[in-house]
Amino acid sequence: MDRLVKADVKEVELSFKRDQKCGTTFRLSNLMHTMSVAVNLTTTNPSLFSFSQPFSIIPPLSSSSYTLLLSQPSDHPPLPTTVPNDVINVKASMLPTGKAGLEGLRRLFARPGPHVFRDATIPISFVGPHVVEFLISQRTQISGFDFFFNKAVSGCSGSELTELLRPAIASGNANLVSSLIDAGGDVNPKVSDSGCWLSLAVRSGSIEVVKILIACGCKVDNSVLHDAVAMNRVDLVDILCKNFPEIDVNWADSDGRTPIHIAAANGHVEMLKFCISAGGNADVWDRKGWTPLHCAAEKGHLEPIKSLLECSNVKYVVNKNGKTAFDLAAENGHLNLLCFLRFDDFLLRAARLDDAHGLKSCLAEGAEVNGRDQNGWTPLHRAAFKGRIECVKVLLNHSAQLDVVDDAGYTPLHCAVEAGHVQVALLLVAHGARANVKSLEGIVSPVSLDRFKNHPALVHPVCHEQERT
Template identity: 55%
Template sequence: MSVAVSLTTTSPSLFTFTQPYSLLPPLSSSLFYVQLSQPSEHPPLCHPSTSLLVRTSMLPTGKAHQEDLKRLFTRPGPHIFKDATIPITFVGVHVVEFLLSPNCSRQFKTLEISFLVSKAIYGCTQLEISSLLRSAVVSGCSSFVSALIDAGGDVNERDSDGRSMLSFAVNSANIDVVKVLIDSGCRVDDWGDLFLHNAAEMNRIDLLEVLCENGDSVKLVNSVDSVGRTPIHVSAVNGNVGALRFCAEMNGDLDCVDYNGSTPLHYAAAEGHVECVEFLLECCLYSKYAINKDGKTPYMVAVENGKEESHLLDLLHLGDVLHRAASLDDVNAIKSCIAQGAKVNGRDQNCWTPLHRAAFKGRIESVKALLSHGAQVDLVDNLGYTPLHCAVEAGHTKVALYLIAHGAKGNLKSIQGLSTLNLDPFKNHPAFVSPLCGKTEQV
């Protein structure tokens, strides 16, 4: 018996049929053509629920015109059979490329696009899938990346310039994609890709953590680029103190030099990144005094680049000069340093201020100059010693008395205690206040 066939879609405005109704003779087959209603530069994507509905009905006469068939399927009843509901999906490389484009993301929701991508892949070759995987990595959608990897995309394939999938993911700063690639077997320990350099430049601590967890962290943080710079250099150049701290925690060499002999401190100073300079000075062994191949220290580089913020110059150089001037009793140098921005209460590696140093050396004129410029008389070093303690320990009576006269407290106690200080030179001095007990001795 002949069978009448009706073809419709859930999106009639998008699709048309050259012959929506047809008649199939017994034991025969037929070819049906579905056409797009309107031409488009881009694939006219369908909603995931778009489908083709096939309905049939028995036709004993074996003959009927289009109008007859139309009336047949228009009239509902048990004579109409719903034979099939076939999802409609566009497939092929051009479709996937469009799905990964920004234009598409503005039209469809991410879940819808993911569904369409998973279907469109079936029309692509293996070579096309690997190429599309790179585009998906750049687009930053982890679900697209997963679908393409599941379809056979090679996570360790490189482009014509030798760049890996993971390098594209790191550059796109998408940690979800990075994790998908690593979980799928992407290799991290490849210095040529400079993964950590890129993450450090963006100050993306989360990326740095993921990469180091899945690779040799020490090698990665100390890897070098074409000019010998490590991720630490890159962090310093960009003022990314968070990345600097991370690299230090991963045993990165903060005193490392590039091929020009420049340390990370040189670069931080050149850019005027004060917070990075402070951190590096706390952790570096010798970078403050390192000279690059141009014969310049970090301080000289900062000045050359016009980074003359007073605190920066104090950290890099003026503080040292002020401490030295205080130790040598060079009052003119003290005044000059302070005028240039040196911090009168700035500390050295032992937390000594210039006043500590002048008091310990017995430099009374330096003490006077420093106090007149705002030096705090009772600041303590990392052992709890004040300038007065230093003067007493070194036996400088005149300096000790001058400090007391300017408010130094005699009853401050150091962390390690002052019982070991030699106070004998002051025992018989008139009006001397003992730093240990604050008691006034009388002659």
């Protein structure tokens, strides 16, 4: 005879719960038709496990239930240091009398010999969400991680697997996330206090986890873009925009800040450029009346400021506290920004007043030769429009852009021609200014301003104010 009893399970699964008494039940059946069987249960780790009945008697063709107990509550599952798991050893012996006291059973199994059968060896596995969560948190420190993880997951319900996706995603481990999803975890939980799982994946920084969630149909909300922008992860923003056309690059959070505000405040110039290229509005205000330029100026981020000034004309915008970007930069001691945020204004003024010496001084102080005013005019636009040929020469000598266009689409050459400044127009052409945007008819003779009184550059309020001064 090979054995006297048979277990109803091949493996005992103990559902572990932190700081609680844990136990699990299994059954043993007597295979003998006419004789009772004595049973003795032990484990490979008696300090950790105990039984409700370590010794028992099973009548012929009957079954008995046994409970394996974890000796002491613990805040983490006491996993073995090596694979395989701890096991239950089942010893059995025929009991012709069918009766024996506890001491008699102890003596029976204390004597080795052919009367004692080693009927079963049953592995013990810790299962349940508390085990999985512990494994995720200690992943790099546990030998045989995959073995224990797969066992533990088998004891989790669908809702528990879904909730376990939270720490798995946060860990940034793509294999763990895939395993939980394959086991039944839902990538779109109905209720989550941390936003969509995709937001959590972005905050983990793992592009592989993000790709897995996207492939599994994970839904997205616009806030995920702010997370990726704050982390300066252009690759994540790119994959999100490509896979979710509904994402709005101009979506504002509860403070009214868009991804461009976030990029500017954090000094992420490449992210800033990416968001603008994807359709982001660099001129939008948040709830405090701050533009992205305000955000960059307060923090002293030079390169983002340069990028914003190339595509935005909000240098003169005041926030709800009446402060411009220049004011914020000055208050916070970012003196290197001041030439870009206001000294360029002095450059425009010098160009308008034909102050070549002042122009040179401003440029020496670091003023941006191609800085723009609120209408998109550069100093060269201003000097050309006013016919200030000496200032035009100074600006050209300092690499002013010839064919830069204002908000109405006019270059400095257009301004010179339509204001009737022939010598300035000829000088610009001699330096390579292109004449293929608008007709230059009348360049050889003065052009009447009346013919161009409806020109947008001539009807700007700022232009009229400067004309009067």
